[in-house]
Amino acid sequence: MKNIMTCMHIVLLSLSRRFVLMLEKINVRSYNGQRDKTGVEELEKRCQVGSEGKMCFFMDTLGDPICRIRNTPFHNMLVAEVDNEIVGIIQGTIKLVTLCDCLATVGYVLGLRVVPLSRRGGIATTLVRHMEQWFTDNQVHYAYMATDKHNKPSLNLFIDRLGYTIFKSPLILVQPVNPAAPVASAGRRSGVEISMLKPEKAEFLYRKYMGTTDFFPHDIDRVLNHKLSLGTWVSYRRRRGHVPFSGEFRDESDMPESWAMLSVWNGGDVYKLRAEGVTFPCFVYSRSSRLMNWAFPCLNVQEMPDFSDNFGFYFVYGLYVRGRGSGKLVRALFRFVSNVAREKGDCKAIVTEVERMEGFRFHVPHWKLLSGSEDLWCIKSLKMAGEDEDDDEEEEGTRIRSLQQLTTSVRSKRGLFVDPREV
Structure with missing residues (x-):
């Protein structure tokens, strides 16, 4: 035992000397x-x-x-x-x-x-x-x-x-992209429609409603016009007798009474992700969901993609809501983004980061198995x-x-x- 302690002491001394030399060089x-x-x-x-x-x-x-x-x-x-x-x-x-x-x-x-x-x-x-x-x-x-x-x-x-x-x-929320089938869209019965905004219109809204948000980039125009920014979309509640909102407006008075917006960044074209150490609950859900879809395809159970190989992801930024019914509007936007991501073969996850005090965070689709990381x-x-x-x-x-x-x-x-x- 004494010899072991002596050896450990010598190793520790050598390591400390090594660190001193490293700092000098x-x-x-x-x-x-x-x-x-x-x-x-x-x-x-x-x-x-x-x-x-x-x-x-x-x-x-x-x-x-x-x-x-x-x-x-x-x-x-x-x-x-x-x-x-x-x-x-x-x-x-x-x-x-x-x-x-x-x-x-x-x-x-x-x-x-x-x-x-x-x-x-x-x-x-x-x-x-x-x-x-x-x-x-x-x-x-x-x-x-x-x-x-x-x-x-x-x-x-x-x-x-x-x-x-x-x-x-803030919280990091991750939603896997269903590889089996597209996510059901909002549909006309829901009373929600989605329109794409031109970069200059999106810039106007961001500066108007999020310009005082902490860490709002002064060059938001460069972000929105970047080749990796796939676009900005707005969801709104359709009202009877009103002309559908097409994404064109003169000022904020032309905006619908209730609306939500977000922008999408193609992070998979910057770098790829790969998962290791898959947990037992993830393994069980992955196998059981595939079995359910094979046995009962009409149920359309969302499957977990294979994260073991390199995959791309979309990052949702600039999420903002205004008016009533924010939950339905936010969910409609994320369903839309999920379907867009599914068309891109290597995009397997939609990631967003939200403040924990924001009420709309409860309506952002995500899996607890993959989310929960707190920055x-x-x-x-x-x-x-x-x-x-x-x-x-x-x-x-x-x-x-x-x-x-x-x-x-x-x-x-x-x-x-x-x-x-x-x-």
Whole structure:
């Protein structure tokens, strides 16, 4: 027993020395596609470790390590290397958004990865601080990030060590696309119809009704006109004796009395997903639903797609409702999107992220087996580069007050706009 303890002590000492040496030799620099692509892809594979007994979704970047940030207007990726070996990566984006009813420049931290054998050595902290420095050099007011509430190492790093504060906790809802048969549409008997909006009309409505939502992108026009944005649709209650709404209008007075809208982003053309660790309930439902459809095809039981191979997904963003009967309008829109997704062979899931305080979240179709992941959004005020000494205290005080407003209970009444370019 004494020999075992001695050996463990020696191993721990060697590991601690190794980490000290790593910190002394660590080199953080910008990502070089030609030089670093292979190393980054290998790092991503080494970091893909799922949770035991839980279904986990892994990402296939389709040979493009910066695919998640490539469609943002201003982005950067940093790599950390020791002895010319890449041991960590981090990505960041910068954009102008609405925050507490004001325009603010924010930096988003994402894609932080450190190889397992090099963790607990300060590499993650070093990468985040380098990314924050890039933010401050580009006049960013706030840095923020999102992580799963169960990711304790990430929360310890950002909250306990780096001073971030939790300010949002939205829900990720996932609806599988039925591979067996299309979902029944709203139909005329339901009194609900759906029309597609032109990008300029959708932009008008978003700026009018969601322009004060936290993290609403100032360049929403670029998002709506992007090649990955499949379109914006509005559902409304049809009234007798009224001309059907065609998606054309002069101003908001021409809109129906009750309506809902959403936009769809083709995330499967950015990267693919793959599931591992399928849970027993998922396995049972998958087999039983197929058996039911084989034995009783008239029942049209929704089947679970095969998530074991790479598959695409649609991300629904900009969900907004106005007027009465929101539940029926929201469900009609998601049925429509599901049928559109079914026509695309590799699209097997519809994903959306909603604030838990939004009442319409109860009407968003989703499976509890696949959903329930709760994001924690954390934020931090940054001191911008080039601030005058005389203005430091005033500028810092303004940011602190805005941050307090954002992170108090009052902010729970405000909505959240999730930018599809950073999903």
